[in-house]
Amino acid sequence: MIKVNELHKSFGDNQVLKGITTEIGAQEVVCVIGPSGSGKSTFLRCLNRLEDITSGEVIIDGTNIADKSVNINRYRQDVGMVFQHFNLFPHKSVLENITLAPKKLGKGQKAELNEKAMQLLDKVGLREKANAYPSSLSGGQKQRVAIARALAMNPKIMLFDEPTSALDPELVGDVLAVMKDLANEGMTMVVVTHEMGFAKEVGDRVFFMDEGLVLEEGTPEEVFTHTKHERTQAFLSKIL
């Protein structure tokens, strides 16, 4: 589903990604872990080209999105993204946050899209908040709305950029539960996270990134228990 080939990304002289090559299959849940500054978020953001790709290929469903001639807007509709800081639209209600993009992109009739949004709100447990504004929600609720908003476009892939890092600890569980449901439904997911519990339990594979490279990848069991690299070990020993 996602094929990454020699992906390089530089910000000026600063080389952040130094040639990543990997493959992510349909319905797979990949958790990306690693120290800060290792390029995890940049890697994720290259998968929907929120960051311009310096060189290499990112092939999604057979299309190389590093190619500038690709209509990236069309392609992004199939790749949902959830941000660390939610990035809900503060001037829109919860329902409008969810329906804005599908409405403007002509994904269906208004009534039908509203109905679908309500179903998504049910799914994330926030039906009663449909008419609330983001400022009145807790962090955990905001993030669940953000997930519903991304799902409203019927994406084939969901990218999560540290979705629980900005949350109070007691709110993390609700968000992870929603993500777990999503994984169980067979969504292809790439999750940059510091939640090792989630990675172990839900992840099919774990990538350990360090200094712009995927240093180690494997099942959670392989990475967490039978760690091959010293640096992975050092990182894990610090956080576990």
Place this chain on the structure above:
Amino acid sequence: MVINPQAFIDVIPFLIDGLWITLYITIFGVAIGCVIGTLFGLMSISRFRVVRFIAVTYVEIVRGTPLLAQIFFIHLGIPALIGHTFDPYITGVAIIGINSGAYIAEIVRGGVNSIDKGQMEAGRSLGLNSRQTMRYIIWPQALKVMIPPFGNQFVISLKDTSLLSSIAVAELMYSGRQYMTITFSAFETMFMVCIFYLIITIPASLLLRYLERRIDKS
């Protein structure tokens, strides 16, 4: 010197005529300024360096020169060059438009820049193109931020129109001066001129404060 109480009253009809012209020039001028300001404000955050350069140059020239110099340049300088004079009222509206446009451009730039980068990313990640994201997500939020400084600029431009008296635009200040030269009632006239400006600017400031409070709440 003795104050002539009657002069406070007698000057009023003159000033009312002038006040209409002041309002007329301010409203049309600032309306043009909004168009110019939006255009140049958006240009100043463009991806393209040349476009940004044009916008910044315009803003710096206008902000870096006194309004009176701009008035004389456009009313006297340009006609001397091209050999054609313009109606001072049209020049007046144009000058207020060009001048407020530069300041409004800065307000627009500041307003758009004040919106978190994550908003653009969220819109783009959903598949909206940059124009749609701008229109439905960034712009409505930026407009809210822009209302207070815009109101402020409106009041400044209104007061700036007084400088147009130097090119015989019969606005409020000019009307007062006319009356003063006829009657020599300098104190009474200028006192009333200030009162007339305040009649407009104080309610405008109050309205602004009210709007600011409402925006803070939402």
